Amino acid sequence: MTQVIDFNGSVLSSQGLELGEGPTYDAATDTLWWFNILGQQLHELNVTSGAARIHALPFRASVLARIDAGRQLMASEKGLFIRDVATGELTLYRELEPAHMGTRSNDGRVHPSGALWIGTMGLKAEDGAGSIYHVARGVITRMFAGISIPNSICFSPDGATGYYTDTRIGKIMRVPLDAATGLPAGRAEVFVESGPAGGPDGSVCDAEGNVWNARWGASAVDCYRPDGSHAARYALPTARTSCPAFFGKDLDRIAVTTAYEGASAEERESDPQAGFLFDLGITVKGRPEPAYIL
Numbered sequence: 001m002t003q004v005i006d007f008n009g010s011v012l013s014s015q016g017l018e019l020g021e022g023p024t025y026d027a028a029t030d031t032l033w034w035f036n037i038l039g040q041q042l043h044e045l046n047v048t049s050g051a052a053r054i055h056a057l058p059f060r061a062s063v064l065a066r067i068d069a070g071r072q073l074m075a076s077e078k079g080l081f082i083r084d085v086a087t088g089e090l091t092l093y094r095e096l097e098p099a100h101m102g103t104r105s106n107d108g109r110v111h112p113s114g115a116l117w118i119g120t121m122g123l124k125a126e127d128g129a130g131s132i133y134h135v136a137r138g139v140i141t142r143m144f145a146g147i148s149i150p151n152s153i154c155f156s157p158d159g160a161t162g163y164y165t166d167t168r169i170g171k172i173m174r175v176p177l178d179a180a181t182g183l184p185a186g187r188a189e190v191f192v193e194s195g196p197a198g199g200p201d202g203s204v205c206d207a208e209g210n211v212w213n214a215r216w217g218a219s220a221v222d223c224y225r226p227d228g229s230h231a232a233r234y235a236l237p238t239a240r241t242s243c244p245a246f247f248g249k250d251l252d253r254i255a256v257t258t259a260y261e262g263a264s265a266e267e268r269e270s271d272p273q274a275g276f277l278f279d280l281g282i283t284v285k286g287r288p289e290p291a292y293i294l
Helices: 263-269
Strands: 010-013 020-026 032-038 043-045 053-055 060-068 071-076 079-084 092-093 103-110 116-122 130-136 138-149 150-155 161-166 172-176 187-191 199-205 211-216 218-223 230-235 240-245 253-259 277-279
Touching: 010 043, 020 060, 020 103, 032 211, 032 240, 032 253, 043 079, 060 079, 071 103, 071 116, 092 218, 103 199, 116 138, 116 150, 116 161, 130 150, 161 199, 187 211, 199 230, 211 253, 218 240
Parallel strands: 020 240, 103 150, 150 199, 199 240
Antiparallel strands: 010 277, 020 032, 020 253, 032 043, 043 053, 060 071, 071 079, 079 092, 103 116, 116 130, 130 138, 150 161, 161 172, 172 187, 199 211, 211 218, 211 240, 218 230, 240 253, 253 277
16 A cells, blocks of 8 residues: 655645645745636745745736746736736737637646646636647647646656646656657657546656656645656645645755635635645655746
């Protein structure tokens, strides 16, 4: 039986978000960023000082990537935007899907080549309404279609393997990549079969090639070895765990976003920390997130 490790971490933010998602860490400024997708907010936390800010957004957004010291790339329901870090000003960079398609961005991550993988899904999570795209220097290529809830996008340290899932189906997929571009170089195959409880949500891959996956509905983050075997499950004190991110000066800590989307009144009452941002409380060998190359 796979070992389940009790939660020994801490709360990084007690802002209870309906859909906390998309955490990322900027090592240059020691800052954690994450979203409340449905609440149209971008959250910011300086890890050392504890200074926190909430930035209101004009749309639902889900992914933030560093471009350089002054700019970030933001994925949203209105497309990809360049965000000015100092002012928060947003400038349209590329449209992903037209508004009449009724979709929004969801999970995404920058490949070591500097290209973005970004998933879309229906505003009401309609079956098969989403896709997963590759965006390199502004050129958009659709790689996978018919996705209901795209998640678990991450990459091996050498950039030669990509991972993704459709949470509704529950299987985490593995696909060979051209390491120089981040584009698929072969057919996807099953990396992890769907499990009995919850669904695979966001993932991140560490320096040793282990995939850390937040298990929505299961109060846990799972660690999978590069061969797909289950190494351990780390418990959290709330049910809807959504996405992990490495953080800290040595990138040896894991932050985890959570949510209360879809919870009943009774579930909300019994799960008071739903939507908090947590430090998982373990030591790992993390990696920095690559910058997006314009």
